[in-house]
Amino acid sequence: MRSVRISIYSIFLLAAFLLLLFPPAAQSDGEGKLVYYIPVEQTVERGLLAFMERSFEAAAEEGADHIVLEVDTPGGFVDAAGRIASLMNNTDIPITAFVVNEALSAGAYISLIADNIVMMPGTDMGSAAVIDGAGNAAEEKSQSVWLARMQDAAEKNDRDPKYALAMADNSISLPEYRAGEGELLTFNAREALEADYAEAIVNNREELLEFLELEGAIEREMEVSFAEQIARIVTHPVVVPILLSIGSLGLVLELYSPGFGIPGFMGTGALLLYFFGHTVAGFAGWETYILFGIGIILVVIEILVPGFGIFGILGIGAIIASLVLGSYSTANIMVSILIAAVVTIVAVILLFKYAGYRGPMKRVILSDSTNTEKGYISNVTRNELLGVSGEALTVLRPSGTALIEDERLDVVSEGGYIEQGRKVKVISTAGSRIVVREVSDNG
Template sequence: MKRLRLILFTSMILFSFLLSLIPSAEGTGDGKLVYYIPVEQAVERGLGAFLERSINTALDEGADHLVFEINTPGGFVDAAGEIAGLIRNSPIPTTAFIIDEAMSAGAYISLNADQIVMMPGASMGAAQVIDGSGTAAEDKAHSAWLARMRNAAELNDRDPIYALAMADPEIDIPLAPSKELLTLTSSEALEVGYAEAVVNNRAELLEFLGLQNAEEREMEVSFAEKIARFVTHPIVIPILLSIGSMGLVLELYSPGFGIPGIMGLSALFLYFFGHMVAGFAGMETFILFGVGIVLLIIEVFVPGFGIFGAIGIGAIIGSMVLASYSTFHILISLSIATVLTIIVSILFFKYVGYRGPLKRVIHTDATKTEEGYVSNVTRQEIIGKTGMTLTVLRPSGTALFTDERLDVVSEGGYIGQGRKVKVVSTAGSRIVVREVHESKE
C-alpha cells in the first residue's frame, strides 16, 4: 500500500514537471498583457477621471500595451487636453483604436496616442472649436486650439496640415472642399499617414501589434462612474443645482416633507456624489454643505441679524465651488439656478400661496377692513357741522366744533385763523373742511 502511494505521488510530480515543459499556446505574445479602455460618448471631465483610473489600474496590473477604443462625437476642450495628457504621458505604448468616429476632441485625443488604427467605415476630424452658442470660437481660443492640433500631429511625425484642416475650414487641401472642415475616412487616414492600419476586429489589431496571443483585459465603466460622467457634464450641472434649490425652496412653501424636498436633496446629493466619484470632491465638501444647512436652520428659528444665514449661504456656495472642477462654470451654474429659483418661488407664492413649515413662526395674518378692522373711526356724524378755525390752515390745522377741538385739513386753499369752516367729508382720521363765506345784507 505504501509502495502504491509512493508510485502515485512520484507520477504526479513527474506529470506536473512534464506539463511545465510543454510550450505555451500563446505564441509570440507570451506573457504580454493588453488593456482595452473605452473612450465613448461626450468628452468631459467625468471621462477624464475614468481614464485616469483605468490607466493607473492597467499599470498596476503590469499591462504592456494600452488600447483606447474611441467612439466619440467630441466634447469640451479642457477635458480633451487633460485626457490627451494622460495618453501622451503613458509609460507604456498606446494605440488609439477608432471603431466608429473620433470627431472634434476625439480626433485630438487620438493624435496623442503612439499610433492610430481604424476600423473600416470609421472616421476622424471636424475638430473646430465652438463656443456655447454653437458658433466658431474667438480668434484667441481658435489659435490656441490650432497649436494643440499641430503639436499632437507632430508627436508622431504626421503632416500637421491635415490636423489643421480638421480645425480650420479656411485651410484648403484636396481632401477637404473649400470652407469645410476635414474629416478623414479610414482609407484616407491610412493614405495620408494618419492611421497605421485598418483592421476589422480586435484579433486583427493584436496581430498588427504583434500581440496576437497576449492576455486581453477590458476596463468597464462602473455604475457610479456612469452617474459621475452624467452629473459632471457642464450642461447637467446647472440643471441639477436648479432642481436642488427650487426643490428645497418649494418645500418651505409646502406642508410637511414631500416630493419637492426629496427632489431637491436628491439633486444636490447627485451633484456632490458625482463630483466625488470623479475625483473632484472629498468628504470635506459634504461636511461644509451640511454646516451651511444647519446654519440656515438656525437663522430661521434664532434671531441673528442675518449672520447665521449669510455664513450658511457662504458655506453652501463654498462647498459647491470646492466640489467643482471649474470655478467659472460653477459660478455660472449657481447664477442660473438662483434666477430660476427666484422666478419659480415668486410664481408659486403668487398662485399657490404659502402653507409651509415657517408659517408657524412667521405671522402672516392681517387686520382687514372687510373683517371689521379699522385703524380710525370715520366721523360721519360731523359732516355738515360748522366751526371756527383756532389756527391757520396751510392746509392743515385745528378747528373748534361746539366744544370739541379737531385736527382738520382744508380742501387745498389757505384759511386764516378765526374763520368759519364747514366739514365737507371724513375718512378715518382725515377731516376735510371748507371756509364758509357769510353773505352781507
C-alpha cells in the same frame, strides 16, 4: 570505446529524426502578455478622464504590456482632452488607438497621441475644430492653442502635420480628401492608411492582436461602473446648471409648501447628484460636503431666527464655496450658479405674486392685516354729530377747536375763516375729520 561512440551518434541521429517528424509547437510572441482594452466612448469630458485615470492605474498595477483605446466618440471638451493626452504621455505602456466607429474632434486628438492608430473599415477620424458652448467657432486664442496641440500630436509619431492642422482649421484646403475651403478634413479608414495616419485596417480584436504581434495575449476589458456612468452625466457642463437650478428651485418651493414633499426631494436629490458625481470624478471631497452642510444650517437659522442677515449671507457664501470647491472649473460653476440664481429669483417672484406664503415661510412672514372686517377700527366716524350745532372755541383757519354738545372737538371749517365765538354746525364726518360750517344766529 568505438561502440560507445556509435551509440552516442545513434541517439543523436534518432533525436534529430524525431524532431523532423514532430517539430515543437511555435510559441506566440504575445503568449503570456497582458492587453488592456479601455473604451473611449461618448463625449470627452472630465467623467471620462476619471475613468481613464482609474483604468491606466489598474493597467500599470497589473503590469499590462499594451493598452488599446477603443475609440468611438464625437469629441468633447478641450480641457478634458488635454488632461487625457497628458495621462497617455506619462505612461510607459505602449498605447494603440483602435477606432471602432468615429474619432472626431477631441477623439481625433486623443488618437493622434497614441503610439499606433488602427481603424476598422467604415470608420472616420478628423473634424477637430474648437467650438464654444453655443456651437460657434472659439476665439482666436483658443484656436491657436488647439492647432499647436494637433500639430504636436501628429509630429509625436512622425505624421505629416498638415493633415492634423486641416482637421482643425477649415482655411486649409485639401480637395483630394474632400476638404475644400471652409471644410474640415475627415479621413475614412482607407484615406488615413494612405496618409500614414493609420498603421492598419482590421476587422476585429483578433486581427488587431495579430497586427500588434500579441496573438495569444491575455485580454482584460475595463468597464465603466454605474457610479462612473452617473458621474459622466452629472459632471457634463450642460447638466451642471440644470442640476443647480432644480436644486435651488426645489428647496425654495419647499419653503412655500407645507411639510416636506416633492419639491424638497427634487432639490435635495439634484444637489446630492451634483456632489456625488463630482466626488466619483475625483473633484469633490468630504470637505465640500461639510462646507455645504454648514451653509444649509446657517440658512435655516436665518429663516427660523430672523436677525440682521449675517447667518443668511454666511450660509449662502458657504454653499457657493462648496459648489466651487467641488467643481472642476471655477468659470463653469460660476456661470451655472448665476443661471440657477436667475431661475430661482424668477420663480420666487411668481410665487409671491400668485401663490402667497405657505409652509415654513408662513412662520416668519407677517400675513395678517388689521381691517374693519376683523374688528380693527383706527378712528370712529361720529355720524351722530351730523347737523348738531356748537360754538367755535378758537379761530378756525380752517382748523381749530369747537364746543359741540359740551365736548371739545378738533374740527375744520368748510373752507372759510370763522372767528372765535361764532356759531357752527357739523356738516360731515369721516373718521377723525369733522367738518363744520358757520351759521347765523337765526339759522
